[in-house]
Amino acid sequence: MKMKFAAIASVLPLFLCAPLAAQVVPNGLENTAGNSNIGALVGNQRPARHQQVYAGSEVTPGTITSIYFRQDEIFGTTAASCTLTNATVILSSTTADIDALSATFADNLGADATVVFQGDLVMSSTDTTSVPRPFEFHIPFTTPFTFDPGAGVNLVVDITLPDPDPDIPCVGFPVIDREYHPTDGVSSAFCFNGSCSPTFDTASSTETSGIVTLFAQDIFSDGFESGDTTRWSSSVP
Numbered sequence: 618m619k620m621k622f623a624a625i626a627s628v629l630p631l632f633l634c635a636p637l638a639a640q641v642v643p644n645g646l647e648n649t650a651g652n653s654n655i656g657a658l659v660g661n662q663r664p665a666r667h668q669q670v671y672a673g674s675e676v677t678p679g680t681i682t683s684i685y686f687r688q689d690e691i692f693g694t695t696a697a698s699c700t701l702t703n704a705t706v707i708l709s710s711t712t713a714d715i716d717a718l719s720a721t722f723a724d725n726l727g728a729d730a731t732v733v734f735q736g737d738l739v740m741s742s743t744d745t746t747s748v749p750r751p752f753e754f755h756i757p758f759t760t761p762f763t764f765d766p767g768a769g770v771n772l773v774v775d776i777t778l779p780d781p782d783p784d785i786p787c788v789g790f791p792v793i794d795r796e797y798h799p800t801d802g803v804s805s806a807f808c809f810n811g812s813c814s815p816t817f818d819t820a821s822s823t824e825t826s827g828i829v830t831l832f833a834q835d836i837f838s839d840g841f842e843s844g845d846t847t848r849w850s851s852s853v854p
């Protein structure tokens with residue numbers, strides 16, 4: 618990736634690049650807390666699998682290098698740190714519509730499904746007072762994912778936590794900020810605790826709620842996306 622940046626910069630010396638841009642989905646919740654929360658996933662209800670779909674229209678095309686969640690502004694009252702062992706995080710494009718995820722997880726993944734992280738995931742948060750809380754729960758990718766949606770294509774983030782809790786007990790009690798809105802750009806499908814099948818292939822619940830998520834992306838501030846010298850995107854912030 619760095620080599621691509623260097624190559625493009627040498628060809629276009631007048632264009633400055635911003636190797637990191639950030640975008641919050643659902644859009645508009647950058648500085649506003651979501652109206653809901655979820656105590657599972659990072660907390661104490663593993664094993665779990667959680668898929669969330671994000672409207673392609675709300676995710677700027679580009680290369681996503683990590684994602685962040687934040688503590689809930691009401692229930693996230695303790696500094697927290699959890700080690701989620703043997704986690705697998707997949708990103709994929711999907712033709713599934715918002716609020717129409719299949720309960721069969723595999724049906725929601727596209728041909729470009731990519732394992733972006735695999736291993737022990739440490740999720741930590743220290744701020745217990747800001748509203749909304751800062752995006753501190755960090756999922757760094759070992760393999761970036763390039764999202765370049767066409768019409769009707771959305772993005773899925775798929776997190777599988779196969780080990781029961783507490784494999785390593787959490788410090789504190791993390792609660793993640795989430796938004797419940799029937800017409801926004803996110804929804805989710807998940808199983809928690811005893812509701813996951815042994816193969817983690819079927820959701821026990823699908824609902825319109827979704828975790829408020831920050832996507833960190835490699836994007837050029839002039840509109841050129843990482844690794845793409847042909848596209849000019851006027852929507853890049």
Ligand SMILES: [Ca+2]
Nearest residue numbers: 651653794795
């Ligand atoms: Ca909230």
Ligand SMILES: [Ca+2]
Nearest residue numbers: 798801803825
């Ligand atoms: Ca929704």
